[in-house]
Each structure stands twice: as C-alpha cells, then as structure tokens.
Amino acid sequence: MLINSTLYLPILTIYPLMVGIFVLIILLGYWSQTHYPTFNKRNVLKLLFAFYITCVAQLTNSINIYTPWTYLRMVRAAHGFGYFDDIEWHPLAMYKSIYTAASQYTIIGNIIMLVPLTFFVCILWKNAASLKKMFILAFFTSLTIETSQLILSYFYLEHRLFDLNDLLQNTLGGLLGYALFILVQRTLPKFVHHAQQIV
Template sequence: MKMFVINLKIRLYVKLLFFLYISVVLFVSLVNIESIYSRMIIFQPLIEAQHNLIPFTTIGNYIINFYNYNFDIWFFNIIGNILLFVPMGILLPILSFKFRKFFPSIILVILFSLTVELLQYATQLGVFDIDDIILNALGGSIGFLIFIIMKRRMS
C-alpha cells in the first residue's frame, strides 16, 4: 500500500512538472518580452513576419551564414529549439505507457510543436517556421533517447 501511495505522489509530481513545462513552452513561444517592451517605449508596430514553409531553409541559413549572426541569435534559434523539447521526450513516456514507444511519442511532440507554430502564426506573436518543428522533433527524440537510457540503467 505504501509503494502505491509513493507511486501516486510521483505521478502527481510528474503531471505538475509536465503542466509547468507546457506553460513555459507556450510562454517562451508566444511572449517575447523584449519586443513588447521596445514597442511600448518606441511605439513601433511589429515588422512583417517572414514565415518559412520550406524545410531546412532557416537551419541551412544559420549553418551556412553562421558568422553573420550574433551567437545568441544562432544559439536560441537552433540549440534553443532542440533543448526546449527534450523534456517532452522524457516526460511523455513517464506519464503514459502509450508513449513508451518512439513513434507515438514523436507524433505527439510534432503535433504539439505544430500547434505552437500555428498559434504563433494566428496571433502574430511569432513566426511560423517549419524548421522549428524539425528542431523540436529532434529535441523530443533526444529526450526519448534519454528516457530509454535512464529506464535501462534503473532496470
């Protein structure tokens, strides 16, 4: 009975952590504090967004023209998009047995990433970029791999 209560507590903590994680992803993806603050001070409208529907265009541009970008821009747009979805790849299989297989887990990561990109497009609070979905899927895959490694070490 005691083990059952501990497992329930752990599951509750994981669910709370997942909810917090989803909230952070949505906040980071939809709220750009710096641009809101600068527009309030200067009273300038948002610059026309450059959406990308062609896979690997943004990624290729950042890789080929690496030295034309500040490190912060390159890091947050490439590495940041990957790291942002690593926790989802770890947490999904912990939350549900359905996501203990790679394919269902990554499909959900891709669908969530697509939802975020569509929200950015619809609200104009970001730019729709197919490369973000690719990088997010890579992050979810890395997270899933981390989950598998942790599971094997605990067994």
C-alpha cells in the same frame, strides 16, 4: 507593434505563465479540498509536467490586447490583415550563420525545448513510450506552436515567425527526449516502474 513606422501599444499582454500558475493554484486548492494529497513520485512528476507545459507556452506565445480604436487604426494602417510576411520557407538558411552565438543559441534552445515533453510523457504514460508516437507528438506539438504564432501574427495579436527550422529542431529534441527516457529506463528501471504505476 510597429506598422508603417507607427508604434501601437497594447493595453494588456496576456502571458501564459501567469495564467498557468493561476490555474494550477486553483486546481491544487480544489484537489486539496476534495482528495487526500499524496505527493508520490507520479504526482510530483505530473506537477512538474504541468509547469513545464506552462513554461513552453510562455516562451512561444503571448497575446497583445488593444483598445478597439487602436486595433482598428492598426488594421487600416496595414491595409487589412497579414501585414507581416512571417513564414521562413528555407530550413537551411540559418545554418549559413551557424558560427554566430545567436544562431547557436537559437538552435540549441529549439532542440532542448521539447526534450522534456516526450520524456515526461513516456515516464508518466507507459503505453505512449514508442519512437513513432513520440515523433508524432513532437512534430505536431511544434506544428501547433508555429501555426498559432502565424495566426496570432496575422491578426496582429503578436509578432512571431513560422519557421521550418523550429519545426525540424523541435522534432529532433522530442526524439532526444525519447532517447533520454530509454537511457533512464535502462539505468533506473525501478524509478520508471513506480512513476508509471496508476495511482
């Protein structure tokens, strides 16, 4: 991390993808020893959903671990915590450069990111399949991600931005995921019915 022209290197970076895969392997091992594995549609969807959540965590957060001495030097160099002003309060600012490839990539990526979230939840849990519930889920999931990035950046554990654009675009993506579920429900009702059955 760069503070006042000085680069501070972590001794370890914790990546959610590695942690998530490790936990999944342990859970699968425990499951195979205590239950008869049944790889039906619902259980396959659950595994895909768990892997998706892990990938989202990987894309949005990582945690840098420093030695106590290095961390203390960082805090002293920054004169305390909160060195980075990492809040974007202007949700329409990035659209001024919407014609650039970088802006388009960011916007599309933010929208797509939470599409699978609401789709999987609606497929797996019938009672959750409503527009209001999916709006709340998408909004608060994105808010949690942005807030965690802000907190980690405040304490120099990573350097990310709390961006209102991300919040709006993620929420839109969640609503599109619900729309995708409605489309699949109408075109493949048997698939949705079997996936939502409790096993």
